[in-house]
Amino acid sequence: GAVVSQHPSRVICKSGTSVKIECRSLDFQATTMFWYRQFPKQSLMLMATSNEGSKATYEQGVEKDKFLINHASLTLSTLTVTSAHPEDSSFYICSAPGTSPNTGELFFGEGSRLTVL
Amino acid sequence: GENVEQHPSTLSVQEGDSAVIKCTYSDSASNYFPWYKQELGKRPQLIIDIRSNVGEKKDQRIAVTLNKTAKHFSLHITETQPEDSAVYFCAASTGTSYGKLTFGQGTILTVHP
DSSP states (O other): OOOOOOOOSEEOTTOOOOEEEEEEESSSSSEEEEEEEEEEESSSEEEEETTSSSOOEOOOTTOTTEEEEEETTTTTTEEEOSSOGGGGGGEEEEEOOOEEEEOOOEOOOOEEEEEOO | OEEEEEOOEEEEEEEEOOOEEEEESSOTTEEEEEEEEEESSSOOOOEEEEEEEEEEEEETEEEEEEETTTTEEEEEOOOGGGGEEEEEEEEEEEEESTOOEOOOOEEEEEEEO
């Protein structure tokens, strides 16, 4: 099956710094990737849709200037949390649709746990 | 947009019992309904899915039923085992935005030996 790899798995940073999270599709090309945020014991909330070669589409309430998304190639999307604050601490997880047509299955990365001190 | 409601939020059963988790969705255009299992600190894993042209689908101990008229779908796990303990999420997609899923709130399933 399709494999999505995410890095880093854990990151701790100081308040005010920026953190970059990478999401790679290892054995397939992904023109679209999705970035989710998950608070402890809560559901996955879609933050934005990353589109290769064009601007990301952000969900309502998500600050595009704070959560910068770049989809530089068909196998890489990055999420940069700029000027991070403690309230940004969360589990961030990316996903990509598989290549089979007529399926909506998403393949998830391992997730990145961000802790902002 | 789509809204998915999931119940119960927690479910505790004895090993060997059955577990049922229910979800409702709001968008009648939704046509794809997957269920994901997520263990603590790990990525969600697809366990079963169903499309709107099918009423029921079964895979060993896991089954999903869909009622399009009522806009609800359910996950059924029979002969539960302790390793079934995890958080389960239902989701829905209209298919117009390929792969874009709206998730339910999740159900913490605990299977007691």
